[in-house]
Amino acid sequence: MGLFDRLASWLGLKKKEVHVLCLGLDNSGKTTIINKLKPANAQTQDIVPTIGFSIEKFKTSSLSFTVFDMSGQGRYRNLWEHYYKEGQAIIFVIDSSDKLRMVVAKEELETLLNHADIMHRRIPILFFANKMDLRDSLSSVKVSQLLCLENIKDKPWHICASDGLKGEGLQEGVDWLQDQIQAMKT
Amino acid sequence: MSSSSESNREGESSKWLDAHYDPVAGLNTFSSCIALADLHGDGEYKMVVGDMGNGPYNMKLKVYKGTSLLSENALLDMPTGVVAFLMDQNEPRTPAVAVASGPFIYVYKNLRPYFKFTLPALEFNALEKEVWDQAKEDKIDPLTLKEMLEGIRDKAEIPLSVRSLRYLMLDPQEMEAFVNTYKQLPLKRQTVITCMATLKKNMSDKDAVCCLVIGTENGEIFILDPEAFTILTRVSLPNVPTLLDVNGQYDIEYRVTVACRNGSVYILRRDSKRPKYSIELNSQVVGLLRVQKNIIIGTSQEILYGYSQKGKRLWTVTLPAPIMTMSLLEQKSRSIQTVLVGLKNLEVHLYRDKNLLSIISTPDIVTSVCFGRYGREDDTLIMTTKGGGLIIKILKRTAQFEGKDSSFGPPTRQSIKLNVPKKTKLYVDQTLRERENAVAMHRVFQMDLYRLRLSAARAYVKALDASLSPVSSTMQEPLTLNAIVQGIGPHFKLILNLQNTSQNRPSMQLLISFLYDERLYQLKPAFFKVPLLVPGLNYPIETFIECCSDKGISDIIKVFVLKEGKSTPLITAHISMPVSEGLVVA
Ligand SMILES: Nc1nc2c(ncn2[C@@H]2O[C@H](COP(=O)(O)OP(=O)(O)OP(=O)(O)O)[C@@H](O)[C@H]2O)c(=O)[nH]1
Ligand SMILES: [Mg+2]
Numbered sequence: 001m002g003l004f005d006r007l008a009s010w011l012g013l014k015k016k017e018v019h020v021l022c023l024g025l026d027n028s029g030k031t032t033i034i035n036k037l038k039p040a041n042a043q044t045q046d047i048v049p050t051i052g053f054s055i056e057k058f059k060t061s062s063l064s065f066t067v068f069d070m071s072g073q074g075r076y077r078n079l080w081e082h083y084y085k086e087g088q089a090i091i092f093v094i095d096s097s098d099k100l101r102m103v104v105a106k107e108e109l110e111t112l113l114n115h116a117d118i119m120h121r122r123i124p125i126l127f128f129a130n131k132m133d134l135r136d137s138l139s140s141v142k143v144s145q146l147l148c149l150e151n152i153k154d155k156p157w158h159i160c161a162s163d164g165l166k167g168e169g170l171q172e173g174v175d176w177l178q179d180q181i182q183a184m185k186t
Numbered sequence: 187m188s189s190s191s192e193s194n195r196e197g198e199s200s201k202w203l204d205a206h207y208d209p210v211a212g213l214n215t216f217s218s219c220i221a222l223a224d225l226h227g228d229g230e231y232k233m234v235v236g237d238m239g240n241g242p243y244n245m246k247l248k249v250y251k252g253t254s255l256l257s258e259n260a261l262l263d264m265p266t267g268v269v270a271f272l273m274d275q276n277e278p279r280t281p282a283v284a285v286a287s288g289p290f291i292y293v294y295k296n297l298r299p300y301f302k303f304t305l306p307a308l309e310f311n312a313l314e315k316e317v318w319d320q321a322k323e324d325k326i327d328p329l330t331l332k333e334m335l336e337g338i339r340d341k342a343e344i345p346l347s348v349r350s351l352r353y354l355m356l357d358p359q360e361m362e363a364f365v366n367t368y369k370q371l372p373l374k375r376q377t378v379i380t381c382m383a384t385l386k387k388n389m390s391d392k393d394a395v396c397c398l399v400i401g402t403e404n405g406e407i408f409i410l411d412p413e414a415f416t417i418l419t420r421v422s423l424p425n426v427p428t429l430l431d432v433n434g435q436y437d438i439e440y441r442v443t444v445a446c447r448n449g450s451v452y453i454l455r456r457d458s459k460r461p462k463y464s465i466e467l468n469s470q471v472v473g474l475l476r477v478q479k480n481i482i483i484g485t486s487q488e489i490l491y492g493y494s495q496k497g498k499r500l501w502t503v504t505l506p507a508p509i510m511t512m513s514l515l516e517q518k519s520r521s522i523q524t525v526l527v528g529l530k531n532l533e534v535h536l537y538r539d540k541n542l543l544s545i546i547s548t549p550d551i552v553t554s555v556c557f558g559r560y561g562r563e564d565d566t567l568i569m570t571t572k573g574g575g576l577i578i579k580i581l582k583r584t585a586q587f588e589g590k591d592s593s594f595g596p597p598t599r600q601s602i603k604l605n606v607p608k609k610t611k612l613y614v615d616q617t618l619r620e621r622e623n624a625v626a627m628h629r630v631f632q633m634d635l636y637r638l639r640l641s642a643a644r645a646y647v648k649a650l651d652a653s654l655s656p657v658s659s660t661m662q663e664p665l666t667l668n669a670i671v672q673g674i675g676p677h678f679k680l681i682l683n684l685q686n687t688s689q690n691r692p693s694m695q696l697l698i699s700f701l702y703d704e705r706l707y708q709l710k711p712a713f714f715k716v717p718l719l720v721p722g723l724n725y726p727i728e729t730f731i732e733c734c735s736d737k738g739i740s741d742i743i744k745v746f747v748l749k750e751g752k753s754t755p756l757i758t759a760h761i762s763m764p765v766s767e768g769l770v771v772a
Binding site: 025026027074075077078098099100101102103104107108111136 | 203204205206229252253254519560561562563564578580582583584
């Protein structure tokens with residue numbers, strides 16, 4: 001990074017670019033969350049199940065995020081691994097009201113963590129225990145237990161309960177992610 | 187076999203995810219009373235269960251969403267079949283639920299009672315009616331009524347109504363009250379539904395409108411219109427249907443496969459007033475499924491059969507335990523159809539045709555099995571157990587069923603092509619030459635062969651004359667001799683192995699002597715008396731040879747085996763002595 005770039009980023013003129021993968025089962029709320037993180041004027045009203053993937057951008061105080069919003073449907077999940085190399089951080093969204101498929105989320109997470117392109121990297125992972133507003137949803141503690149997150153020893157991770165529709169809990173998570181990425185770079 | 191089933195078991199945990207297990211869900215049901223459907227049109231598939239409760243009480247229609255119970259509706263009678271089906275083209279296209287129970291089909295829409303279909307009444311026995319009429323007018327007392335009804339039951343062609351049959355089961359003190367309750371009501375004879383299935387009306391889509399197909403206790407099959415609930419088709423069977431499998435479309439062509447209580451399976455087709463084909467089994471059918479064009483039948487004798495749709499037996503598999511239930515596992519994403527068989531030994535076996543693909547162990551005996559889309563997961567396996575438990579497993583996205591295909595056909599090796607080199611010019615020329623000069627070549631070969639044989643015979647005769655061969659040829663004394671020289675010189679050890687090869691005649695009075703150049707070698711001893719030779723045993727005879735020349739030359743030593751009193755030797759052996767290395771070195 002040149003002196004000018006560094007100065008510019010220090011002054012907040014030009015932000016660092018990071019590539020983030022947004023993963024999780026279908027209907028977990030990935031697109032809803034990414035949509036909520038975008039500036040109000042860029043948000044869409046109707047969210048439909050993602051086909052394949054879509055690329056979204058949003059900014060925080062010091063970073064510029066490019067998000068690969070992957071489709072979580074079973075038939076598209078084999079696409080995820082093609083983007084692992086490019087990802088510098090992962091957002092993993094869980095529908096905390098879908099108790100039945102918690103095992104499926106766990107299975108996909110394990111597959112992700114054991115992938116050659118992820119396994120040996122200290123890549124930060126942010127978990128959203130989404131849909132916390134629903135009556136029968138599980139707490140973020142319970143979700144992290146069910147997914148055995150305590151077994152992730154070699155990567156920084158963080159879980160927050162979230163409501164993708166109202167946007168609650170999203171800021172906390174993204175702040176954590178920003179800190180991690182900056183700590184990694186410098 | 188045991189090793190293959192071990193490997194199937196091992197692979198089980200790598201194929202299924204344990205999504206949910208509630209050992210006390212309190213579900214008492216059978217595979218025919220479970221249906222999976224997107225009841226609310228929200229993409230989240232629910233499970234509808236006709237729960238038998240505990241015996242005749244607490245029968246309920248339960249709806250599950252994910253791992254929890256969403257709603258319950260009380261049922262008046264034992265459910266014999268539960269299906270979810272689209273009745274009409276109206277939007278939103280949410281399926282209705284039909285519950286067969288007694289002579290009725292209760293139809294629910296949005297989980298609320300919507301319509302009740304009643305089977306048409308049957309003709310009743312005129313005599314029976316007369317008897318009840320008399321009871322109504324109090325002309326006969328309950329005991330006489332009982333006797334008369336029993337008389338009718340034993341003779342009549344038209345069976346008694348349910349009312350009379352129940353009356354005959356009563357204790358005498360209960361009879362009066364029963365007569366008083368029922369005598370005013372008109373006599374009706376009605377049959378009950380034993381099984382139910384759906385049949386697409388005129389489209390093959392996933393969300394096509396479906397007719398209901400029902401089997402009844404009086405041996406009939408009905409096909410009902412989904413909107414008006416009129417009877418579209420009515421077919422009589424030789425026996426009582428218990429299991430149904432339907433495919434095709436009502437308006438085009440369909441097949442109804444029915445298993446009956448007499449152990450026969452009948453196949454009905456569109457426009458056939460009578461069963462088209464029948465399969466006779468010598469035991470009760472406990473499971474019936476169609477997989478592609480084949481019919482898979484499980485019987486009470488722990489056997490699984492595969493039949494063609496024309497009723498020809500294709501294969502048989504013997505199972506390790508009695509069958510509790512059977513269901514189809516259809517993986518739509520891969521268009522795979524296999525059969526799930528729940529067994530009494532706490533296992534669920536998965537078969538593709540007659541090949542066992544996988545074994546799932548269960549904590550309790552499984553009484554119902556259902557596979558399909560549930561929640562938002564396409565490949566979900568739902569099982570309920572004898573103890574009322576609910577087990578939900580999800581097939582992994584990456585799971586592969588590798589059936590060792592034990593069926594016939596050429597082994598794969600047979601189809602591997604051999605790398606045969608091209609014919610060279612030399613090869614072609616040679617072949618041509620051989621073809622043209624075959625006779626001449628044969629003659630040359632024959633002549634050489636005769637020459638070879640002649641010289642061989644000559645050499646043999648010469649050897650015989652001189653008794654040079656190491657094998658004695660005289661019939662009286664069949665012997666073999668072989669000699670070994672050990673050592674590097676100047677001292678050698680000579681070992682002669684002498685063996686009597688006759689069957690049972692010992693050799694006696696044999697002598698061994700040597701002929702050699704005395705300037706070169708010294709032998710001690712140089713003469714032996716051979717002991718009696720027992721047939722078959724090997725006699726090693728040792729002697730020492732000393733080479734007295736230091737010029738590095740060697741010679742032949744001749745060994746003779748002689749018979750006492752005969753001048754010609756029995757065997758002669760020539761031993762080429764090695765050069766005495768010891769002297770050369772020294
Ligand atoms: N109640 C509630 N509903 C939510 C929440 N977040 C998302 N949803 C709903 O969940 C549904 C699925 O959301 P999507 O954002 O499309 O899910 P996705 O993870 O992108 O799904 P795919 O693109 O199919 O992988 C939508 O109907 C959202 O309105 C939440 O926090 N609470
Ligand atoms: Mg999406």
